[in-house]
Amino acid sequence: MDLGALDAFVAIADTGSFSAAGERLFLTQPAVSKRIAALEAQLGRRLFDRVGREVALTEAGLALLPRARRILAELDDSRRALGNLDAEVGGRLSLATSHHVGLHRLPPLLRAFSQSHPAVALDIQFLDSERAWAQVLGGRAELALTTLGPAAPPLQAVPVWDDPLEFVVAPDHPLAARRTVRLDGIAAHPAVLPDANTFTHRIVADCFASAGLAPQLRMTTNYMETLKMLVSVGLAWSVLPHTMLDAQTRVLRVPGIRLRRQLGHVSHTGRTLSNAARAFMALLDGAAGGRRTGAT
Template identity: 50%
Template sequence: MDTNSLQAFVAVAETGSFSRAAEQLFLTQSAMSKRILILEQQLNNRLFDRIGRTVSLTEAGRELLPRANRILLELNDARRSLSNLSGDVSGTLSVAASHHISLHRLPPVLRQYISAFPEVKLDLRFDESEIAYDNVLKGSLEIALITLSPRPDPNIHFQTIWHDRLNYVVAPDHPLAALEQVTLEQLSCYPAILSGSATFTRQLAEQQFSQLALKPDIAMSTNYLDTIRMMVEIGLGWSLLPETMTATSLSVLRVDAPQVTRELGYITHKERTLSNAARHFIQLLEQAAKKGS
């Protein structure tokens, strides 16, 4: 059993497709199929059921998947540990950042990092916080810069870098904009435009309403905050947006409720040895936290 076959197996299991897995690993589909066939022969078990275009794990495949992931993580961890001994800051650094952080927080840190460590190849992805979180948990990412989860997994190490104050906002001609103060009960009577139900930001908003046994009237949802801001600007509803996105075209409501603040920062896996490249990236992030930038 070799690592190439295990990588192929994990890729097919995660994508549910031989062709997408082949693209992911830069292989031909025939080479991918051959690797899976060799692994199945070595284990004397069929790992995938192929019905039409649908690929699904067999019972043996489901049993193997967590073990295969663990083996690959251990091997990658060993490689990083040995590479770190040289003290060089090089190689590939896999980082994911949420769309909001990518636009509003990351550029100064990234500019400083690529200037200081030109030998590092950045594998930079722009994902929703929840997707990046899962990829760190699975071990496919070293670092993720995200809205931190209110209930993090025990295997996740997290560190707050930025505090994001959130404001309830409406268009200037919205009925609520004329009020001196607004209650959550009043807000719940009007359509809301919030991020998706699985997002950490949405969870913070709903948590505040649920404490009063209220539920916001969600008219629309999208995970792109800039899109939400646009929809609020044209009067489609109210929203809860970061203070950094509160433009002159929006009215900030004085809500009779505690200020909502979300924590933005980085996460890593507690059991993963970080590369020198990742350690230096984290140092720059923590310097940004001390500066309050």
């Protein structure tokens, strides 16, 4: 079975498009179609139904997909294990990062890493934290740099940044003038928060649930910059990282309530990490150690 054809098959399944798969693999669309045609001929099964511009996996395609992922993951693992025999740090490093971490925490680290290891080709995907974890679990990324939630084997989560969260409103919001406010007072007003399946939403929802309350959701979005904009125009209250606060927002002081989350890196304990991934993890762990030392 041709590994290039399997690569094309998985890329189409992930992107839902022959042309998008070609862009991901740096191939033309006809080249991708040729690989799939060869794979279908070899297997004697149609793998995709093509209706207009829509592409959907057939029953045979659905059965092949998890096996194809495992084969490609094993191949990548073997390549990394052999590459690690050479102490040089090079090759490709696949990272999946949340938008917030990627925009607000990673830039200085990426600059330092690129300067120290210019032979490494960085492949960075910007995804929701939960999807980034799935990329690591499925072997499509070596490391995820995200908000951390409960980690279970085979995933391992390591904190790097402590990220305090604040209840915020617009300067002209009815709650903005109060010196302190209770949770039930906040719950009486509409909220904008990340989606319910995100780690951050769960932190906020658990806080309210412990008081027998629930936020009134006006809408959800997983982009912190969008949440800040919606707050700043007075649409609703939200919860934002302390590092994002400025004159567009007012912090609500809630006695006895302190929200925080951990940001860090996630890896797969059952997979061999490349020298590049190990070097990047060492940089992250050094940054975390420096902050802990500076705090003492």
